[in-house]
Amino acid sequence: MKFITCGSVDDGKSTLIGRLLVDTKAVLQDHLAGVQRQGETDLALLTDGLSAEREQGITIDVAYRYFNTEDRKFIIGDAPGHEQYTRNMVTAASSADAAVVLVDATKLDWKNAALELLPQTRRHSLLCHLLRVPSIVFAINKLDAVEDSALAFAHISAALNSFAAAAEIPVKAIVPISALKGWNVVEAGHSENPDWCKYTGPTLLQILEQLPSTPAEVEQPFAFPVQWVEKFSSSSDTSQGRRVFWGRVATGKVEVGQEIRILPSGQTATVAQVLDHARNPKNVLAGNSAGITLDREVDVSRGDWLLAPGKFEANREISATIAWMDDEPLVAGRVYWALHGHRWVKAKVKRIVHKLDINTLAEEDASELPPNAIGHIELALQEGIATLPYIQSRSLGALVLVDTASHKTSGAVLVR
The missing domain is CATH 3.40.50.300 (P-loop containing nucleotide triphosphate hydrolases)
Incomplete structure (x- = not known):
């Protein structure tokens, strides 16, 4: 706990x-x-x-x-x-x-x-x-x-x-x-x-x-953010000479023979082998680390996502709740880096829809969000990412906004 x-x-x-x-x-x-x-x-x-x-x-x-x-x-x-x-x-x-x-x-x-x-x-x-x-x-x-x-x-x-x-x-x-x-x-x-x-x-x-512990998001479709790509020699028994993609399973589960789609390239492949954190062949559930080998060589890098095909769309427009953390106020039109899993994409603040008054809980019109405010915004992304509403998935529904100049963490974004 x-x-x-x-x-x-x-x-x-x-x-x-x-x-x-x-x-x-x-x-x-x-x-x-x-x-x-x-x-x-x-x-x-x-x-x-x-x-x-x-x-x-x-x-x-x-x-x-x-x-x-x-x-x-x-x-x-x-x-x-x-x-x-x-x-x-x-x-x-x-x-x-x-x-x-x-x-x-x-x-x-x-x-x-x-x-x-x-x-x-x-x-x-x-x-x-x-x-x-x-x-x-x-x-x-x-x-x-x-x-x-x-x-x-x-x-x-x-x-x-x-x-x-x-x-x-x-x-x-x-x-x-x-x-x-x-x-x-x-x-x-x-x-x-x-x-x-x-x-x-x-x-x-x-x-x-x-109190109950938070259950892993096993019921959602499979999603896996690639954190590290490991290249084995052809003599390695554990990977048949292919690259192993390591990370933590965000949602669902991964098993041998499963079809996957790679985001952002859109290529498809089949899972040839699954390794657990101790490099033992084993099916892995959400919340646990895994190494995945595919049946063919495809271009996969850190930051890419392996996804269940047909279950996710790549969204470039996001409506979100934001907890604003920067010392400078958030204004529409500014561009930030957005981190989703291990993937970085440019994100532009299209519109500030409203600010939440923490005393009355009323949603107020606002042209900017001051430090430590909570609000509702719309983001436009340079590239599409696979998201679920945060209420369904803490892993796929969360992004972090980072200032492009100072590299400060500026906001916690929760997909609506």
């Missing part, structure tokens, strides 16, 4: 991960001793590894940590909360099975039943939903620091449910926690107050242990 923590600045994301690592005994004693500050253990320092992060007390880049319980192995991504680092959060969310969105009870008007959520809580929840993170869990943190934890939990839960319903975000759970004290993270409740928050549900870790 790969999950991320996200939410607004200083909501306690790094502290929560530190608590999970400590309480599941995934931290060595010398490492724990190294994060002591004035006699207290600063759990956030277990993930904030960059010197700039330690100096400023903020999370800048995504830090991955590993731990396991008796039931499951976990990979955690600690995503930054600051708006200017939204691009880092998008990177972490794009491959996550679940997201824990933290909400700091002390920053909200928790006594008010009609309280407003913080903009970053809304933005990160929307981004996780757009990026098809399968399971979203809200964790209401710092409930040890409010006078009436039960009232705060009730009001904040109602606000989160209302927002999720309006945004059509399916929520797996809402759980009260104190990452600093360790209440309801790994161990249930609050030892001194069993009635804490009037919550009787599972702990955060128990919820994470029960």
